[in-house]
Amino acid sequence: QSALTQPASVSGSPGQSITISCTGTSSDVGGYIYVSWYQQHPGKAPKLMIYEVSNRPSGVPDRFSGSKSGNTASLTISGLQAEDEADYYCSSYTSTNTLLFGGGTKLTVL
């Protein structure tokens, strides 16, 4: 069960947009709509930001959006704000009834 592949770090200035990728296989990301994204601030529990590829839970700003193409899912944050600085993780359901997380991406707001 190898982790999904995410860039270790991304950065952007306030107001800019950034995109974080999450690459898997046809047995996980590419095969299911059950791809989610989580935000985690230091010392805190993860928080759900996107579910089923592109849906936002109530309370999550519409600056956060998700998409998928083939075996790669993406999280885009537009209009970056200082409070968006955090670690971001993707996850996917898999063909073996297990769950996989990405290795995590540290977002720095410059």
Added chain:
Amino acid sequence: EVQLLESGGGLVQPGGSLRLSCAASGFTFTSYDMNWVRQAPGKGLEWVSTISGGGTATYYGDSVKGRFTISRDNSKNTLFLQMNSLRVEDTAVYYCARRRATFDSWGQGTLVTVSS
């Protein structure tokens, strides 16, 4: 309000055992699969185990299969993780999370440290 409160973490020697609990409230417990997800110090998230709402189906990550057992008491809205043959690499914060297609609510976590 959904609440998930983990307990039972602590320091244990390699080869030892520990039982984690997660008390759930604010939702219909049996309507959700429940999960354990862990995070080693300075590392990413790792799915550990899932149990179905009725408790009849269980799933485990390769790293804990055969050593950890997930269970639930639906009469007490409580999730458990029995951890045996603990290894140094099991050191992590263990989170309880509910899931219906996604992990939509998480507890604050309980720290398990495996060290001699």
